[in-house]
Amino acid sequence: MLNIDSLERGLVIDHIEAGKSMEIYKFLNLDKLDCSVAIIKNARSKKTGKKDIIKIEDTLDIDLDVLGFVDPNITVNVIDGGRIVEKKHLTMPKQVVNVVRCKNPRCITSIEQELPQVFNLVEGAGGDHPVYRCAYCEQEYSPKK
């Protein structure tokens, strides 16, 4: 078993679907942080068999909406003084702005680059895989697919 030092203060992003940690890393712009970031791939999970985990040292401020958008099953543990002081459960945000780009070549955002990239959660659509749609062209974006 691989050992990563436990955190004194920071965040543990847990229950990431196995193999998705780099995606989360990019969504949260963790490459821009100066602090230590550990990415653990394919850690053992009682629930799902395998999972990914990201540990971030000394930072408590991340965009939870982005995480909820990517995968609301992720949990975020806030660590202070070497112990978990808070467990954050995520919800899917109603809207995300400038997180993902619309891939529809017929969308107005494909030619007017300065427009904000807005995706709205469509209530009740998609069943187990909630659907986001581009605010302009309604192109579907399903983070779980």
Added chain:
Amino acid sequence: MKALIDPMDLSAQQVEEILDLADRIIADPKAYAHKCDGKKLATLFYEPSTRTRLSFESAMLELGGSVIGFASADSSSASKGESVADTIRVIGCYADIAAIRHPKEGAALVAAQNASIPVINAGDGGHQHPTQTLTDLLTIRSLKGRLHSLTLGLCGDLTFGRTVHSLIRAMMRYENIRFVLISPRELKIPDYIREEMVAKQIPFQEAERLEDVIGDLDILYMTRVQRERFFNEEDYIRLRDSYILDMPKMEMAKPDMIVLHPLPRVNEISVEVDKDPRACYFKQVLYGKYVRMALMLKMLEVEGC
């Protein structure tokens, strides 16, 4: 109402108010001939669409207003790289209301978000075309006398046809509506529309041959099946004739069925059908003008309308 982007932006009651006003205009057009005196409509057409643009323009002229605008992106500042947002801000200084048509989906929403004047989506790519839906509703209500208790057949390209999707969603709001969806396998209705019908328990039937179902219909809404949509030539040749409405098929239809088409027609309705009193697609064009008159009066909040 500041903008009309998606036909479903309108509540059933707002639709009814617009259709009622259109009826009053049809009954007494002279009473509305000066309702928009001094008002200007800007038609911002980034792609050519003769019928829609002329329908909007004649609607405003018949209300006593005037028209400014452009008929293609080449003759606008878009060719110099101006954004939709900037164009609509400028146009807001000249006109009282704008109708925008753009090849990109969502362009009308961008215009509405940045406009100081009411904006009507006159078609944004393959996305929405709300005044076509209002036209269809007014035509159906005028010719059939109701928007409920109807069997509506939609024939042709049901995958990419935006007018079909909008009409289904709009008609789903009324009681006792049944849809018959006639298309080749390759051009069936998208899953999300089918799921919506299932969720709302709207009865519908899918068919591959128009001949098999035409006798059940109160309304036949034709659209064009485009050759380029087919994956192979064999299927196109096999199916194309089934989606051409001709007199032998009309003979199988009810005597009071009406035939509608958003136009332009290419060959999916034989010209011989034009003489049949059930062919109502040119009347539909006229209803389009009246419903646009009613819509602009509502959006401009003209007194007494």
